[in-house]
Amino acid sequence: MALRLSFKAAALAALIGSAFFGASMVEAQDAVAPPPPAAAVATPGAPIPYTATVKRRPGRVRPAPTRTLSVGSPLTTTSAAIAAAAQTPVPVTAAPLPAADLEAYVDGVVRSSMARDHIAGVTIAVVQNGQVVLKKGYGVASVTGGRRVNPDKTLFRVGSISKTFTWIALMNEVEAGRIRLDTPVNIYLPEKLQLKDQGKKSPVRLRDLMTHTAGFEDRALGQLFERDPRRERSLELYLRQERPNRVREPGVLPAYSNYGVALAGEALANVTGKPFEQLVTEQVIFPAGLTHTTFREDRPWRADLPAPMSPALAADRSDGFRWTPLGFHTEAPEYIGHIAPAGSASSTAGDMARYMTLLLNGGTIDGRTVFSPKTSAAFRTPMYRPAEGAPGWNAGFMDIPLPGGHRGFGHAGATLWFHSNMVMVPDLGLGVFIAVNTDTGVDLPATLPAAIIERFYAPRPEVPVASRMSVAEAKAYGGQFLTTRRSYGGLEGFIDRMIGDASVRAAPDGRLTLTLDGKSSQWTATDKPDVFAPVSGPGLLVFQREEGRVVRFFSPMGFAAFERIGFPHGLGLLMTFAILTGLASIATLIGVVTRDRRESRQTPTQALASLLQITQAVLWLTALAGVGIFASGSRDIAKVFYGWPSGWLLTASACAFVAALLTLATLFMAPVVWRGGRRVDSWTSLRKLGFTCTTLVFLGFAVILSTWGFLEFWNT
Structure with missing residues (x-):
C-alpha cells in the first residue's frame, strides 16, 4: 500500500499489506x-x-x-x-x-x-x-x-x-x-x-x-x-x-x-x-x-x-x-x-x-x-x-x-x-x-x-537513444498535475494537495522530466502517441488528451491519475500568499507600536477596523506558526499517522477560519474607512491604502485556503 507523504509517506501507494500453522x-x-x-x-x-x-x-x-x-x-x-x-x-x-x-x-x-x-x-x-x-x-x-x-x-x-x-x-x-x-x-x-x-x-x-x-x-x-x-x-x-x-x-x-x-x-x-x-x-x-x-x-x-x-x-x-x-x-x-x-x-x-x-x-x-x-x-x-x-x-x-x-x-x-x-x-x-x-x-x-x-534479459544500451520529440513538442506535456489518490476535503485534503502534486517539464533534449514524490525521472517518447518510456527503470508514462489538449497522465505504476491544475490551484500561489500574509501581518503589528500620534487620529469606524485588522494579523501569524510547527514534525511519519489530527494543525485551521471571517468584515468596512471624517480626525491616504492592501492580501489567502479545505477545522 504505498504510503505517500513526507507524512503519508513512501508507504500509502500500496496499503499494507492468515494462517496455516499446522x-x-x-x-x-x-x-x-x-x-x-x-x-x-x-x-x-x-x-x-x-x-x-x-x-x-x-x-x-x-x-x-x-x-x-x-x-x-x-x-x-x-x-x-x-x-x-x-x-x-x-x-x-x-x-x-x-x-x-x-x-x-x-x-x-x-x-x-x-x-x-x-x-x-x-x-x-x-x-x-x-x-x-x-x-x-x-x-x-x-x-x-x-x-x-x-x-x-x-x-x-x-x-x-x-x-x-x-x-x-x-x-x-x-x-x-x-x-x-x-x-x-x-x-x-x-x-x-x-x-x-x-x-x-x-x-x-x-x-x-x-x-x-x-x-x-x-x-x-x-x-x-x-x-x-x-x-x-x-x-x-x-x-x-x-x-x-x-x-x-x-x-x-x-x-x-x-x-x-x-x-x-x-x-x-x-x-x-x-x-x-x-x-x-x-x-x-x-x-x-x-x-x-x-x-x-x-x-x-x-x-x-x-x-x-x-x-x-x-x-x-x-x-x-x-x-x-x-x-x-x-x-x-x-x-x-x-x-x-x-x-x-x-x-x-x-x-x-x-x-x-x-x-x-x-x-x-x-x-x-x-x-x-x-x-x-x-x-x-x-x-x-x-x-x-x-x-x-x-x-x-x-x-x-x-x-x-x-x-x-x-x-x-x-x-x-x-x-x-x-x-x-x-x-x-x-x-x-x-x-x-x-x-x-x-x-x-x-x-x-x-x-x-x-x-x-533486457540490458539497456550504454548511450540512451535520442529523443523522438523536439523541445517545442515536449512543452505541450508540461505543467502541474494533482493526484486523484487523495482526500478531497478538510485538513487531510489540504495535506494531500500539498504533497500530491507532480510537475512535468520539457528538457532541452526533448525528453520529459517528471518530478513526483520529491524524485525526478526522465522519460522519452515512444512510437505510440502520448506514451513515454523511462530512460532508466520500469514503467510507462501515458498522457491523455481532451479536445487536443493534454489534461492528465497516469501513474507509471497505475495507482492513480494525475489531473492538470491551473495557476489558481497551484502550490506556488498558496506559498506566495502565505509569505505575503506573513509580511502584511508583521507590518500591521509593527505599525501599532511605531505610528506617530498624528497618524493615530481616526474615526470610530476606522478605530474598529484597525482593531479587527490587528486581531487578524495575530490570528494569521498564529495559523502560519501552527502549520510550521506541524510541518517541522512531519518527518516523523508515525507521529503524523498516530497523532492525527494534530493539535497544532487544528489550532492553525481554527485561527485561519476566524481570521477569514474578520477579513470579510473589514472588507465591508473599507468604503466607510475611506470616506472617513474631518481631515484632522481621519487616517491619511497612505494608511487607508495600506489598510486596503492588507485586507486584500488577507482575503486572497483566505479564499485559497478555503478552496484547499484548510478552513474546515471540523473536518479531519
Missing part, C-alpha cells in the same frame, strides 16, 4: 478442517445451478434476504480474452537465470542499498519455472536480540500484497456462482455498510473495487494504522465509521483505495458467513501450504476481534525499524487488522516463493488446485486500462510494464516500517519477491525486480 494452530484459531484430497480442493469451474442465498453472520439483527442468481459460465462477466488465455498457457522460451550469477548480482545490489539507505533487514525470493532460484535473508530482524533474517522463518509484513489473497478468495466465490463481478457490491453487504449514491448515477460494482476505480477519495491519517491494540476495531466497525466520500462515477479514473478492498473482504465474509481471517486461511493459505503466512497480528486476545497471531509465528516476527542519526530505532508494531483484507498479512520469503509458484503455475501447487486456470488468466489479463499502453489493473493485480517489452503482474506493499514488492513475469516463468523492515528502504523493493530483468 493442524493444532489452525484448529485453535480458525477451526479449519484438515485439507481434503487434492481433487476435492477448490475445483471452481463446473457451473452449478442453485439458488444463492446471501448469508449473514450469526448475530445479525436483520433477517437474511434470499436472492436468486442465474449461474452460467463461471466467468461470464470477464472478457473473452480471459477465457482464451486460460486455454493458452504463456510459453516460456527464455534461458533460465544462472543461479550463481543471480546471487552475486543481488548480493551486490542489496548490500549497496542496505548501506546507502540504512536498511536493517531484507528478505528475498526468486523463482523460475517452478524452482526456487534464490532465497536469502540479509541483516537483522531484531537489533536487541541480534536475531538475523531467516528467509524460511522470519515474518515480514507484506503490506498490500495482502490484497492478492483477498482477490483469490473472491474469484473462487465468483467461479462458484455466489458472487458476480458486475453486480453492485451493496447486494453482498449488510445493510449498515451499503454505499449511498451521493449523487452518483452508477452503483459501485465488485469489478470497480478490484480495479481501484470505485470513485472513492483516499483517507488514511489517524485511522489506517493503530499503535495501541486497545484501539483496534473489527472490520465491520471500521468500514462503518471510516466511510470515504464518493468523488467521481465508478469505472472512470483509477485512485488506489484500501477501503475498497476492505469492503470486498467484508462482502466475502458476509456471503460465506465466515470471518475474513478464517475464510482466507481455508481458501488460500491452508491449501497452498503456506506454513508461515498469516493475516493475524501479534496482540492480546479480545473477544470482539479475530484471534491473534500464534505464539510460534509471533516469535519469528521481524521488528520494524526507523533510521535515526543515532542508528536503528525499533518501532512498536503497527496494527492493521481493522482493515485486514487490504493489508494485514505477514509472511516469509520461503512462503512467498511457494505463493509465486502457485500464481505462475495456473493456481495449482503440489497437485492441489487453489484457484482455477480461468481465474489465473484473469489475474494476468487487463481488466481495466485507463488509456492505450498505460499500466492498469488485472483482476486485482497490478499490470506492470517491464524492461525489454516484458509485461508482468503482481503487487507492491508498504506499512509504516515495511516495504515489499512481488512481480511475476509469465513469459519468463519468473517471480521476484523482496521485503525490507526499515522505513528508509522503499527504493530497493520498488526497483529490484525490474533491475533483475534488465540485467539478465
Whole structure:
C-alpha cells in the first residue's frame, strides 16, 4: 500500500499489506478442517445451478434476504480474452537465470542499498519455472536480540500484497456462482455498510473495487494504522465509521483505495458467513501450504476481534525499524487488522516463493488446485486500462510494464516500517519477491525486480537513444498535475494537495522530466502517441488528451491519475500568499507600536477596523506558526499517522477560519474607512491604502485556503 507523504509517506501507494500453522494452530484459531484430497480442493469451474442465498453472520439483527442468481459460465462477466488465455498457457522460451550469477548480482545490489539507505533487514525470493532460484535473508530482524533474517522463518509484513489473497478468495466465490463481478457490491453487504449514491448515477460494482476505480477519495491519517491494540476495531466497525466520500462515477479514473478492498473482504465474509481471517486461511493459505503466512497480528486476545497471531509465528516476527542519526530505532508494531483484507498479512520469503509458484503455475501447487486456470488468466489479463499502453489493473493485480517489452503482474506493499514488492513475469516463468523492515528502504523493493530483468534479459544500451520529440513538442506535456489518490476535503485534503502534486517539464533534449514524490525521472517518447518510456527503470508514462489538449497522465505504476491544475490551484500561489500574509501581518503589528500620534487620529469606524485588522494579523501569524510547527514534525511519519489530527494543525485551521471571517468584515468596512471624517480626525491616504492592501492580501489567502479545505477545522 504505498504510503505517500513526507507524512503519508513512501508507504500509502500500496496499503499494507492468515494462517496455516499446522493442524493444532489452525484448529485453535480458525477451526479449519484438515485439507481434503487434492481433487476435492477448490475445483471452481463446473457451473452449478442453485439458488444463492446471501448469508449473514450469526448475530445479525436483520433477517437474511434470499436472492436468486442465474449461474452460467463461471466467468461470464470477464472478457473473452480471459477465457482464451486460460486455454493458452504463456510459453516460456527464455534461458533460465544462472543461479550463481543471480546471487552475486543481488548480493551486490542489496548490500549497496542496505548501506546507502540504512536498511536493517531484507528478505528475498526468486523463482523460475517452478524452482526456487534464490532465497536469502540479509541483516537483522531484531537489533536487541541480534536475531538475523531467516528467509524460511522470519515474518515480514507484506503490506498490500495482502490484497492478492483477498482477490483469490473472491474469484473462487465468483467461479462458484455466489458472487458476480458486475453486480453492485451493496447486494453482498449488510445493510449498515451499503454505499449511498451521493449523487452518483452508477452503483459501485465488485469489478470497480478490484480495479481501484470505485470513485472513492483516499483517507488514511489517524485511522489506517493503530499503535495501541486497545484501539483496534473489527472490520465491520471500521468500514462503518471510516466511510470515504464518493468523488467521481465508478469505472472512470483509477485512485488506489484500501477501503475498497476492505469492503470486498467484508462482502466475502458476509456471503460465506465466515470471518475474513478464517475464510482466507481455508481458501488460500491452508491449501497452498503456506506454513508461515498469516493475516493475524501479534496482540492480546479480545473477544470482539479475530484471534491473534500464534505464539510460534509471533516469535519469528521481524521488528520494524526507523533510521535515526543515532542508528536503528525499533518501532512498536503497527496494527492493521481493522482493515485486514487490504493489508494485514505477514509472511516469509520461503512462503512467498511457494505463493509465486502457485500464481505462475495456473493456481495449482503440489497437485492441489487453489484457484482455477480461468481465474489465473484473469489475474494476468487487463481488466481495466485507463488509456492505450498505460499500466492498469488485472483482476486485482497490478499490470506492470517491464524492461525489454516484458509485461508482468503482481503487487507492491508498504506499512509504516515495511516495504515489499512481488512481480511475476509469465513469459519468463519468473517471480521476484523482496521485503525490507526499515522505513528508509522503499527504493530497493520498488526497483529490484525490474533491475533483475534488465540485467539478465533486457540490458539497456550504454548511450540512451535520442529523443523522438523536439523541445517545442515536449512543452505541450508540461505543467502541474494533482493526484486523484487523495482526500478531497478538510485538513487531510489540504495535506494531500500539498504533497500530491507532480510537475512535468520539457528538457532541452526533448525528453520529459517528471518530478513526483520529491524524485525526478526522465522519460522519452515512444512510437505510440502520448506514451513515454523511462530512460532508466520500469514503467510507462501515458498522457491523455481532451479536445487536443493534454489534461492528465497516469501513474507509471497505475495507482492513480494525475489531473492538470491551473495557476489558481497551484502550490506556488498558496506559498506566495502565505509569505505575503506573513509580511502584511508583521507590518500591521509593527505599525501599532511605531505610528506617530498624528497618524493615530481616526474615526470610530476606522478605530474598529484597525482593531479587527490587528486581531487578524495575530490570528494569521498564529495559523502560519501552527502549520510550521506541524510541518517541522512531519518527518516523523508515525507521529503524523498516530497523532492525527494534530493539535497544532487544528489550532492553525481554527485561527485561519476566524481570521477569514474578520477579513470579510473589514472588507465591508473599507468604503466607510475611506470616506472617513474631518481631515484632522481621519487616517491619511497612505494608511487607508495600506489598510486596503492588507485586507486584500488577507482575503486572497483566505479564499485559497478555503478552496484547499484548510478552513474546515471540523473536518479531519
